[in-house]
Each structure stands twice: as structure tokens, then as C-alpha cells.
Amino acid sequence: MRVSELVEHWARKPEAGEVIEVPVVMALDDAAKIEALAEMFAAGDSRTILRDLIHAALREVEAGFAYVPGQRVVEQDEQGDPIYEDVGLTPRFVELRKRHFARLRGEG
Numbered sequence: 001m002r003v004s005e006l007v008e009h010w011a012r013k014p015e016a017g018e019v020i021e022v023p024v025v026m027a028l029d030d031a032a033k034i035e036a037l038a039e040m041f042a043a044g045d046s047r048t049i050l051r052d053l054i055h056a057a058l059r060e061v062e063a064g065f066a067y068v069p070g071q072r073v074v075e076q077d078e079q080g081d082p083i084y085e086d087v088g089l090t091p092r093f094v095e096l097r098k099r100h101f102a103r104l105r106g107e108g
Contacts, residue, residue, distance in 0.1 A: 010041035065089040
């Protein structure tokens with residue numbers, strides 16, 4: 001989901017998946033905006049607004065990582081052309097995300 005799709009998303013009142021509570025520091029003006037959005041769309045639940053904003057922003061950040069082709073061919077596309085490993089930010093991000101996910105779940 002993109003940040004631009006959040007208002008429609010909040011109007012549907014979606015259920016949360018697996019969550020964790022973390023402290024957040026922000027500017028006072030941003031906190032006021034969160035509270036206003038919470039009052040408008042989430043029955044005053046600012047945690048829902050923060051969760052969804054962070055989720056959408058992180059997806060956009062991850063989508064913005066450029067594909068950087070390496071030297072090693074990892075597979076072939078439908079036409080038989082080589083697909084090279086990604087040596088950009090995405091592989092490192094995925095690796096770190098998995099490690100931190102396991103740690104936060106108490107698995108590692």
C-alpha cells in the first residue's frame with residue numbers, strides 16, 4: 001500500500017496483523033497531525049495511524065532501492081535472457097530485516 005492510499009484504507013477500518021509496540025519520537029506538529037488523522041479515521045487510535053503510515057512509508061523506501069546488476073547470473077527470464085544477481089541495497093536490507101524480525105519475535 002502506498003502512502004497516497006491510506007485514507008481509503010482507513011475508511012475500510014482494516015484489522016491489524018502481527019504487531020509490536022515501540023516508542024516513537026516525533027515533532028510536536030507531526031504528533032498533532034497524527035492525532036487529527038486518528039480522530040478523523042481511527043476513532044482516536046493514533047497507534048493505528050502511526051502503524052499504517054510507517055508500514056506504507058517503509059514499503060515505498062524498499063521499492064525505491066535501485067536494482068544493481070552484479071556479475072553472477074541467478075536465473076533466466078521467459079526469453080532465456082540472463083537475470084543477474086542484485087548487488088544493490090535490496091539483498092542487504094532483506095537479510096537484515098529477516099535477522100531483526102527473528103530477534104524481535106524472540107527466535108534469535
